[in-house]
Amino acid sequence: MxxxxxxxxxxxxxxxxxxxxxxxxxxxxxxxxxxxxxxxxxxxxxxxxxxxxxxxxxxxxxxxxxxxxxxxxxxxxxxxxxxxxxxxxxxxxxxxxxxxxxxxxxxxxxxxxxxxxxxxxxxRFHPPLRAAQALIASGRLGCLVQIENRFGMRFARAGSSWFTEADIAGGGILIDTLAHSIDIFRALTGGDEVESAQAQVSSALPIDVEDSASLLLRSRGGVLGSLNCSWVTPVSEAVVRIYGAEGQAVLDYNAEAGLRYRLADQDDWTEQRFDEPDRxxxxxxxxxxxxxxxxxxxxxGEDGLEVMRVIEAAYESAGAQR
Ligand SMILES: NC(=O)c1ccc[n+]([C@@H]2O[C@H](COP(=O)([O-])OP(=O)(O)OC[C@H]3O[C@@H](n4cnc5c(N)ncnc54)[C@H](O)[C@@H]3O)[C@@H](O)[C@H]2O)c1
Missing domain, CATH: 3.40.50.720 (NAD(P)-binding Rossmann-like Domain)
Known part of the structure; x- marks a missing residue:
């Protein structure tokens, strides 16, 4: 072709x-x-x-x-x-x-x-996330226990763009940013879908949608997720922490080593750097x-639907108006 x-x-x-x-x-x-x-x-x-x-x-x-x-x-x-x-x-x-x-x-x-x-x-195409998926699949972290994620920054467009207009965006940071976080959780649990989602949201800015959100997830297999995001906090952070029964891994988007992990029988962290094309x-x-x-x-399509089902459940649990 x-x-x-x-x-x-x-x-x-x-x-x-x-x-x-x-x-x-x-x-x-x-x-x-x-x-x-x-x-x-x-x-x-x-x-x-x-x-x-x-x-x-x-x-x-x-x-x-x-x-x-x-x-x-x-x-x-x-x-x-x-x-x-x-x-x-x-x-x-x-x-x-x-x-x-x-x-x-x-x-x-x-x-x-x-x-x-x-x-x-x-x-899904971020090389360190793919490496984390491979690490989980290898069994070296043991069974998955908890996944924590934070995407935080001071967002200059909050209050001055469509991102904070509910009619255009569908909500605030929960739908905008936690959409990524929920998909990351699903990518790491690998088909062990979310069965429960409970969120809290708040706004420090004078805007009509939430500028900060926290979401607790539980997968059918029992993996717990704690996903947090904010458009208010000044220090930019993009981190996923993965805890298994035999070790843990940290995926830090701002660090030189995109992924580091430490197993139960290791004293030191193993660091992985990536020079592949970006996501x-x-x-x-x-x-x-x-x-x-x-x-x-x-x-x-099914991935998009699953993320949106979780987002709907999250907004409903938070009692948020959209
Ligand atoms: N994957 C990511 O990490 C990521 C990052 C940022 C934004 N996004 C998503 O990408 C989308 C766009 O975000 P953005 O940051 O580029 O916004 P933006 O405001 O920078 O750009 C959107 C553009 O769309 C144009 N537009 C609006 N309505 C249109 C229409 N009907 N037809 C043609 N053009 C139209 C606007 O004029 C504007 O130039 C959103 O869904 C956002 O959530 C994804």
Whole structure:
């Protein structure tokens, strides 16, 4: 097959990561169109990555007929953009969270029954996370007991962007950031799905959605998860701690050693460094391979639905208005 013709809808922050990743696979794909309701945003990306400029995603799909589309709009527009792309037979890589709620996610999955759907839970492609999955699968950590995760930072766009508008985002940081955390928990428990989710949320900022959230999970097999995130706290942290009956591991996104672990019979930590391409490059490479070979995506419709089921349960348990 020739080069895969890729288009992008939504040309903001995360689109830059998608475009950079496709550029790293330039021998397998080319950018044919970039659409954004703000034309200058599309223009800026086209200047670097090529393709035609559009203001309207559907007009772009009709004009350039891409094989594949990255959906990089805010969540409110995921469903219409995915449905439009799928109706024209394009493969879809849709950003997280899948949509604003479970019903919209179900509609996305229904609309893509005849085409490829990959959700952009990019951490699945983070080399240290993959190494942690392998470490767990090897049995060296023993049975999994607890998983802790914290994504914290001071988010400059809180209060001044769609991220804190419930109608566009579907909620606050719980749906935005814990969507990643829930998927990481599921990736590490490896099919041992969440059976219970209880959340608390709060807001220190004068905004209408939560800016901080804590979520307690229990998998069917008994693994406990403690997932915490905040847009308020000033020190940027992105850490996953994995505790097993025979050892523990720490995945620190900001550390030189992406993964370190210590087993019950060891006095010292073993550190693993990674020089593989980053998660966005690996995610795009996987998406392209699924198109080339017909293999199912690592993170497909059912994964998006499962994450959204947990998010719905979490909001409900927190008694949060959305
Ligand atoms: N995977 C990750 O780590 C990660 C990180 C950041 C954002 N995201 C997700 O990516 C998506 C976009 O986030 P972002 O940070 O790039 O936001 P952004 O605000 O930087 O960019 C969004 C762009 O979409 C455009 N847009 C809005 N509605 C549109 C429509 N109907 N058609 C075409 N363009 C439209 C906006 O004009 C804007 O340029 C969200 O779902 C977000 O949660 C994922």
């Amino acid at each position: 020739g080069k895969i013709r890729v288009a992008v809808i939504g040309a903001g922050g995360i689109a830059a990561a998608h475009l950079r990743a496709y550029a790293a696979h330039a021998e397998r794909c080319e950018i044919v169109g970039i659409a954004d309701v703000v034309e200058s945003a599309a223009q800026e990306k086209v200047a670097t990555y090529g393709g035609q400029i559009f203001r309207d995603g559907e007009r772009m799909l009709d004009a350039v007929k891409p094989d594949a589309v990255s959906i990089c709009t805010p969540p409110k527009f995921h469903l219409p953009a995915v449905a439009a792309a799928a109706a024209r037979g394009s493969a879809v890589l849709c950003e997280k969270p899948p949509a604003r709620n479970l019903a919209e996610t179900e509609a996305i999955v229904a609309a893509t029954q005849s085409t490829l759907l990959q959700f952009a839970f990019c951490h 966005f490059v690996a995610q795009a490479g996987h998406f392209l391979r699924c198109i080339e070979t017909g293999e199912p995506p690592l993170v497909g």
